[in-house]
Amino acid sequence: MRYRKIPDESIRRLPIYLRSLLLLSERGTQSISSSKLAEFTHLNPNKIRKDFSYFGAFGTPGVGYKVAGLIKQIRVILRLNTVRKASLVGAGKLGSALLGYPGFKMYGFEIAAVFDNDPKKIGKKIGNITVEDISRLKDMRKRKINLAIITTPAPAAQNIADMLVDKGVNGILNFAPCYLKVPKKVKVITIDIAMDLARMPYYLPAS
Amino acid sequence: MRYRKIPDESIRRLPIYLRSLLLLSERGTQSISSSKLAEFTHLNPNKIRKDFSYFGAFGTPGVGYKVAGLIKQIRVILRLNTVRKASLVGAGKLGSALLGYPGFKMYGFEIAAVFDNDPKKIGKKIGNITVEDISRLKDMRKRKINLAIITTPAPAAQNIADMLVDKGVNGILNFAPCYLKVPKKVKVITIDIAMDLARMPYYLPAS
DNA sequence: CTCTGTGAAGAAGTTCACAGCA
């Protein structure tokens, strides 16, 4: 394979492949062709082969891809092969729900701390983590946490983001419905669930 | 403006504009230029003008766009100008969190029913809605609910989706980490929050 | 002059189609 810029879209699809491959692996599937994987993921086989080709050739012509090998490869590419610590800021309903969400562990994330500024919540246990006062954010570097999940109300989010960046966080998953201004080196992914719902009526028959 | 296919990407951005415009409106801003709106949304002004141009010309050269008018227009385009009823299936932590999420109302969605199959949850109140037995899904058509939010565990999701489609639902927001097979006329948007986190390490400096 | 609206150019992403390996 020759050098070529890897499309962001391909990166975005890797977790989709990973999820399906993990499921296939559990079912005992040893190897899979691009077209079978396409059925599984609702994507197009050409696209799948192209995506994989950006990272090297790891399929066998006439046979397909080894499921276990592919899982390993994708984990390496996405750098999910080490456990990464994340903190969660905002111990409200959404925050609590996320703490119980199995997907994080699946991709190698460990929620290592939970912060809030509400005295009523501080000290309480959610699952097996104790909610800490927001002032304790200052120890993030010492505790080697450099990812964060923001589940505070929107007006507080920018302020929290500034603090997190100051404490060495370089990746933020933002659930507050607003944009965060951060230095270039920090990666922010914002998830606004209502926004996905908002474009649905456009695709629906008139009601 | 001439006829042209409207890019899905433009549709995807409309809620982003809408959110910012609503915020600007609250602050009393009367009109805004594409470049100011670009700052606000972290998008590019050319893109914004192009997006709006697909739907007609509603700006004033030398001045900009009227905030109130634009809000109205976008709502019409996205068909958010009527309140739409959605049901939520799966009254677990994520489901409960979503019930308290203000974003739905903002875009004209009313969560009109909550279903679960756990006898311990049925009859309980979450906010001001009572959790109903899953068997009550049958009345969806009568109650004029044709959108649904699935927050059940992944293995149950397909089954629920089939039931929902059977009862006339034509739009599903799926939070279960799996693909749903539905007839073409039904629009599904799947949100897998861990998936967004999964691609973050790729963009981060080696750790 | 300022800012919109939009063809045209350019970039990014997808699909095709087929050579070549197992």
Place this chain on the structure above:
DNA sequence: TGCTGTGAACTTCTTCACAGAG
């Protein structure tokens, strides 16, 4: 034969650049 890997064609989306309105 069956399936991968990949240039090339195609499609979609973004950015440019500027005519023209206020």
